[in-house]
Amino acid sequence: MHDDTARAILRGNDRTTDGGAYTVPTDMLYPFQWNWDSAFAAWGFSTFDTDRAWRELETLFAAQWADGMVPHMVFHDAAPGYFPGPDVWGAGGEVPTSGISQPPVAATMARLVWEADPEAGRTRMAALYPKLLAWHRWWMETRCGSGAVAVCHPWESGRDNCPDWDVGLAGVDGSGAGDYARRDEAQVDGAQRPTKQEYDRYLALVRFGRDCGWDQATIVADCPFYMADPGMTFILIRAHDDLAAMGRSLGQDVTELEGWAAALRDGVDSLWNPELGAWDAKDLRSGAWAGIVGSGALLCWLAGCERPEMEAHLARMWDAVTYGLPSSDPEAPSFERKRYWRGPVWPQMNALIALGFLRAGRDWDEARLREETATLIETSGFREYFDPIDAAPCGGDSFTWTAAVWLAWAG
């Protein structure tokens, strides 16, 4: 029964038009195509319609910029009232887009989609391969100067208001934001969303990017927010590994990808905070640590970058909450169990962390995370995120990545 509901959610959020096939994360709240949401959607579609799964990824990559960047949002349709919409971003080509990227999970998800139908997937993957490679090169050439992956906007990380970014956002002046109407708070309780102060700063960063014409050299040198993130780094390492595996099957020379993965495995050492005894985000403007064990650190297993100290943090987090692994350290003062990325548990993060557990042979952890994610969905529905202590439903409903994760993994 849940399988039928999950498939109906994916179909219901499908916005296939003549221009391409894509899903919205959920109706109203997020009325466009989002980058990593689409990658998870493809994984979900691959359980019952592999052609539709590939089309999701193909539509996303049709919006790829000439420099290889794949934008975090693609504004296929007008959705007046959404803020900040295409006019605020001032970015993209024929189809307007945002001006930043999002977690590069597409290669990892494409590999899973290919595995779902190896024969039919071969041609589709062969066509997508150079585009994924160009995107991975973009990350390496623009965002990895410090050795690890950096983000120029909290939205680029996908984990918008997690406490990891507080130290970097403190240096962003949001006072010029002016009057604007947020659409998110009309749909969802404001106590489960970022604060106005955070939003003002998010908008200041969009303004900075637009004013420099989304010039990467300027962004990397001068954007008031620029933080290196272990989570994004682990995701990209894993994506390089997955793309290389697919490249080998396609008869490609994958030396470059192997080199990138090795370079990042070395570079991520710069994000080990010895005082915290954990992987930690770092403000590249001030050199300050975030000082928080976030869900990004829990992706270390995904990339084969685990260290013994992370075991203790994992054990702590399992014990401190009841359902899954939270988006931020439940024992830190910044923890808020219902406020978006500052504590709630997210189904697609659980799925990614679990892929890491599988890689590391931690089958018991993987099974526990899968079962607890299933319980959350069975108890509270296909919601965007959940309270990790009492399973209360949070955020948007009929959510694409929750349905996808149910079909492909948790259900």
Ligand code: 2M8
């Ligand atoms: C959330 O982010 C958007 C901005 O990109 C928002 O707050 O409006 C995040 O959870 C992000 O990870 C996600 O991709 C997006 C759509 O689900 O929503």
